[in-house]
């Protein structure tokens with residue numbers, strides 16, 4: 001696919017009205033345009049991988065979608081509602097959840113408490129660790145389900161800080177699942193994860209997508225991980241959306257290969 005991805009919504013294989021509509025999204029900071037006129041749609045239940053060379057604008061795009069960076073142009077629509085100016089917490093309430101490149105768990109709390117806090121927030125309760133609710137309540141049940149979902153059911157009493165890096169990333173996914181987002185933004189979930197843990201984590205992400213029908217956008221550098229997961233791959237380059245197409249077409253696109261200048265895709 002060509003650079004037309006920056007000016008017109010790409011077609012997508014999935015059915016249904018787009019859950020996410022991004023139109024001309026831009027962000028300029030101090031004279032530098034770090035996200036430049038990005039336009040695309042994501043269909044409900046679709047898995048879109050976001051790749052690109054270092055500094056291409058992938059995390060900045062996620063920051064714009066989740067409201068951590070203010071857009072200086074364009075718009076973002078989530079399930080039909082314009083959320084361009086909405087706060088990160090308002091976007092989360094509307095069903096947009098994300099994980100971060102760096103681990104973001106409460107190391108001093110148990111694995112279960114970390115997830116239960118997120119579940120409490122979803123149920124409209126407190127996010128304060130000292131106001132954790134009793135075992136057996138709804139938040140506890142959501143926490144148990146979410147931990148089982150990512151394969152950490154037996155680790156609930158362990159301190160989050162004691163988990164391996166790979167298990168911390170699974171915990172972050174469980175925290176995200178406990179808030180039941182419709183759209184999940186995963187920012188390099190495999191970063192720092194050992195080779196042995198990549199397969200397990202990939203399987204968890206695949207099942208979250210396939211079995212729960214979550215719409216997933218995932219920044220990832222490893223094409224081999226993405227090939228089996230992504231319906232489409234978005235390629236960022238110099239802040240622009242260079243291509244948006246199936247993994248096979250994107251890897252064969254000369255413009256994409258040129259952007260990577262011989263680096264492995």
Ligand SMILES: Nc1ncnc2c1ncn2[C@@H]1O[C@H](COP(=O)(O)OP(=O)(O)OP(=O)(O)O)[C@@H](O)[C@H]1O
Pocket residue numbers: 029034052053054055056057058059060061236
């Ligand atoms: N808050 C900011 N202020 C100024 N420049 C920024 C800011 N955030 C990002 N940038 C710049 O925007 C560009 C895109 O950065 P970004 O982190 O989005 O890229 P990326 O594709 O996620 O890179 P990587 O793969 O290395 O994580 C970079 O040149 C970066 O230095």
